[in-house]
Amino acid sequence: MSNESLYIGLMSGTSMDGIDAALVDFSSVTPSVVKTASTNWSPTLKEKLSTAASGGFLTANQWGELDSEVGQAFADAALHVSQGIDGIVAIGSHGQTVAHQPNGKNGFSVQLGNANIIAEKTGITTVADFRRRDIAAGGEGAPLVPPFHQAIFADTHKHRVILNIGGIANITSLPSSSNQIIGFDTGPGNHLMDKWIALHQGVSFDQEGQWASSGKVMPDLLEQLLSDNYFSQAAPKSTGTDIFSLNWLNQHSPNGAAEDVMATLLELTAQSIAMGIQSLATPVDEIFICGGGAHNKALISRLAEITQLPIDSTASLGIDPDWVEAIAFAWLAKQTIEQQPGNLPSVTGANGKRILGAIYQA
Ligand SMILES: Nc1ncnc2c1ncn2[C@@H]1O[C@H](COP(=O)(O)OP(=O)(O)O)[C@@H](O)[C@H]1O
Ligand SMILES: [Mg+2]
Numbered sequence: 001m002s003n004e005s006l007y008i009g010l011m012s013g014t015s016m017d018g019i020d021a022a023l024v025d026f027s028s029v030t031p032s033v034v035k036t037a038s039t040n041w042s043p044t045l046k047e048k049l050s051t052a053a054s055g056g057f058l059t060a061n062q063w064g065e066l067d068s069e070v071g072q073a074f075a076d077a078a079l080h081v082s083q084g085i086d087g088i089v090a091i092g093s094h095g096q097t098v099a100h101q102p103n104g105k106n107g108f109s110v111q112l113g114n115a116n117i118i119a120e121k122t123g124i125t126t127v128a129d130f131r132r133r134d135i136a137a138g139g140e141g142a143p144l145v146p147p148f149h150q151a152i153f154a155d156t157h158k159h160r161v162i163l164n165i166g167g168i169a170n171i172t173s174l175p176s177s178s179n180q181i182i183g184f185d186t187g188p189g190n191h192l193m194d195k196w197i198a199l200h201q202g203v204s205f206d207q208e209g210q211w212a213s214s215g216k217v218m219p220d221l222l223e224q225l226l227s228d229n230y231f232s233q234a235a236p237k238s239t240g241t242d243i244f245s246l247n248w249l250n251q252h253s254p255n256g257a258a259e260d261v262m263a264t265l266l267e268l269t270a271q272s273i274a275m276g277i278q279s280l281a282t283p284v285d286e287i288f289i290c291g292g293g294a295h296n297k298a299l300i301s302r303l304a305e306i307t308q309l310p311i312d313s314t315a316s317l318g319i320d321p322d323w324v325e326a327i328a329f330a331w332l333a334k335q336t337i338e339q340q341p342g343n344l345p346s347v348t349g350a351n352g353k354r355i356l357g358a359i360y361q362a
Pocket of ligand 2: 013017018020
């Protein structure tokens, strides 16, 4: 293992299911994962983060405290994979997104998780705050994973789409030719379904989509939800769970049996992802899925029916679907440390390539 090639990626996505930490060796073309650890948020911290992420008001004191508490949790997650291993070059910490509104004069994206604490506790140089430079350069600040997808998943003969189903779903289009790579958030991923099942069944997610499969799609509600402007907007575009939230759902009066609303949310997720894929200029050959939504069998089989395309998990390309995002942030840290750009302007709409993030020295 060459020491110059070891990086850690830390990710907690909008599903807020916990922090994923991956120690990755980049010495060959396909990165190899040396060690992984998942840490769940404590219920109280998750509650505070959920409140912040759904537009809840925080005083500056509360904000500062939460930022440090989350930083401690990220540092602990890193220690699970770093202990006993020397020479790790850097940690890439995504942080926990609590707001993402990149457009307009004062656009922003807020990730919590004080990176000073991560560098201090681990003794490892830490790169964080990846999104805001791209926004400052006129971009969406998201998605940031497409250049990593390009580096490891592109094929010279097939037009591949990499579909990440986290709290929000995003796609990366990797054409076989030199056609531009694009990528964008298609809209809801697991977040709305997670919130709805938590409200009605008291569990954090719908195992394999079974509860959704027990309900019937409500065509009127589905039509209303799909009429949101976001779905027909052209890329570049990105969104968040502060937009596609339970509030958003409630504005459309989801009056019906809870399992029928759930079936409708699953159908909304499948149809909006399919619309995103069908909006691409060149025909797609195959889809590879990553993120927790890859385990939602009912969702994947609806996607296969709607798109009529071969669908597989990124595992068949050598990367476990549950670790793609964490590995991507290790890769983004490597880009920054090597003074290479991390964004793709064709994806985010930024005015140019930029070196992303801030470096907190060991
Ligand atoms: N076995 C499963 N069946 C259905 N959904 C699952 C399963 N495992 C994970 N998920 C979904 O994946 C989500 C976590 O996905 P993840 O990729 O970690 O998202 P994020 O990047 O937003 O944290 C869970 O909240 C859940 O909705
Ligand atoms: Mg997650």
